[in-house]
Amino acid sequence: MTEQADFVIIGLGAMGSAVLYQLAKRGAHAIGVDRFAPPHRMGSSHGETRITRQAVGEGGDYAPLVLNSHRIWRELEADTGEKLLNDCGVLVMAPGTGPTSHHGKPDFVARSIEVARDFGIKHEVLDGAEVARRFPQFLGLAGNEKAYYEPGGGYVFPERCISAQLNRGSQLGAQIRTGVEVLSIDQHGMVRIETSSGTIQAQQAVVTAGGWTAPLLGAPFDRLLTVNRQVLHWYELDDLAAYGPDAPAFVWMHGATDVDYLYGFPPLPGDRRIKVATEQYETLTTANTIDREVDPAESAEMYRKHVKGRLAGATPRVTQTAACLYTVTPDRGFIIDRHPRYDRIFVVSACSGHGFKHSAGIGDVVAEQLTGGSNRVDLTSFSIARFE
Ligand SMILES: Cc1cc2nc3c(=O)[nH]c(=O)nc-3n(C[C@H](O)[C@H](O)[C@H](O)COP(=O)(O)OP(=O)(O)OC[C@H]3O[C@@H](n4cnc5c(N)ncnc54)[C@H](O)[C@@H]3O)c2cc1C
The missing domain is CATH 3.50.50.60 (FAD/NAD(P)-binding domain)
Known part of the structure; x- marks a missing residue:
């Protein structure tokens, strides 16, 4: 029937x-x-958390979608009593000089600022020195970095x-x-x-x-559509002092290309770990054949290339990993x-x-x-x- x-x-x-x-x-x-x-x-x-930014550097066409998402999550929180959105703030940071690329777009920080201005989204424009003073979790900054800080951003569960x-x-x-x-x-x-x-x-x-x-x-x-395997890593912190209540989620470009970057989340309440990841677009997979096991060597490489010397208290000890699918269009x-x-x-x-x-x-x-x-x-x- x-x-x-x-x-x-x-x-x-x-x-x-x-x-x-x-x-x-x-x-x-x-x-x-x-x-x-x-x-x-x-x-x-x-994988527990996803970053949310209201002024998305991917372009102004996305802003009405994310702004509406925030409204809906608050509505759902009221209906269900569940905490869905933590607006702890989000920081997007890039080197002070030279080109950058993120999610296929050049000059992501400047684009984020432009969208924030167009849509009246509360934000601050900071340099690396100011970031280091306000957010001591970020180490090794040259001082001239360009950063976009959005207090209403953060992460969702x-x-x-x-x-x-x-x-x-x-x-x-x-x-x-x-x-x-x-x-x-x-x-x-x-x-x-x-x-x-x-x-x-x-x-x-x-x-x-x-x-x-x-x-x-x-x-x-x-x-x-192509599918890329991406990996999330949770590193133990041996010192939580730098992660105060206003520690933001972050997107940190530290080089010129799409893969010279890491993003991450402040430790969840009661947790002594930091979850971070980068992206890769070279190795393709499929939803049915993806390798869901993460080799410890992958976490060691992530630590060496992106985490070491950049995040206060982060040790190379990994307690959790997850492999996940990006389904990507040509643009x-x-x-x-x-x-x-x-x-x-x-x-x-x-x-x-x-x-x-x-x-x-x-x-x-x-x-x-x-x-x-x-x-x-x-x-x-x-x-x-x-x-x-
Ligand atoms: C590691 C990682 C980090 C990310 N970080 C962020 C971030 O910080 N911020 C952000 O905004 N976004 C982030 N994203 C992107 C975001 O998570 C995805 O865009 C989003 O979750 C995709 O949702 P989806 O519904 O398309 O896919 P899914 O949530 O995977 O849902 C697809 C569903 O379809 C079902 N399905 C498939 N085929 C069939 C079938 N034939 N019959 C029945 N059911 C079927 C599957 O079982 C699955 O439940 C991240 C993604 C990954 C992988």
Whole structure:
């Protein structure tokens, strides 16, 4: 028997849980399906924390999404009593001279400042000497670094955000099916979704399958999306003195290229460790074949190249690691658009390693479009057509 639904959301990670919650809030009949049981450690949304910056140096087109995300997380915190967003502040720092590149954009600090000014986001522009004075966790600064400090930024708890949206969505009437894999999706009039436990026919579907998007949808996504393995490391701190209550999350470019950088988080309350990571774009993987084990040599190299001499109290002792998927487009931007051949299938993913902060806002704008609401956010920059 074929089940009928208004909306089916395929994948319930960061993006899918947000779309499901927003559809349920609008009273829509929505079914969410996931091959695992989110939040889980198999995709792109695990590892305790994700940085959020409101003035995103990736570009002003993203700002309405993240600003809306912050509003939604506060709303969810009030509804659920869960702490989702810690606005401990965020610092973005680059060398004082020479070119820099981050998430495919040059001059990321200057771009962040520009977006902050355009959107009236509270911020300060600092040099390295001022950073060293105010935030003693950062060591070895030359003094002439350029830094953007945003007191309203910080980090979110990704697993809690996903759970909160799924729980609220379910309370509002959405159906959630975990341990169910979508095997194929097609449109002949309605959308037909074959799953490991039967067929669903939907008015519209949303594919939020993260690293599995290309294998599920094929062309043109198999040409546009690549998947990179990224690693998170938790290093023990032998001294917490430099990490006061206002210690910010940080993005620290210390060289000219996209990989000359580290980002990290202040220790969580009661924890004596610092979580940090860098990025790599050279080695490709797939969501099904990624090596989820982290070799101790990887953490040793991360420490030697990026952590040593830069973070107060950080020792090379690692107590936890995680491997995670970045699903990346050619311009390191997002795809939030209808499928080029199927107008009833919306694709929301490929968030190129910087999507979590926008996810709640993306859920809102997508649900609005699916239910025929007004276009409050211009999604042109996230179209598939830009790659043609
Ligand atoms: C290490 C790392 C650090 C990051 N740091 C930041 C950060 O600091 N700030 C920030 O804003 N962003 C950050 N990001 C990016 C952000 O986390 C991702 O953009 C976001 O989590 C992607 O969410 P998603 O919903 O697309 O994918 P996922 O959360 O992986 O969800 C996809 C879901 O689809 C399901 N699925 C897939 N295929 C099927 C199928 N066929 N049938 C049923 N279910 C299916 C999967 O099981 C999964 O649950 C980081 C990413 C990584 C990996």
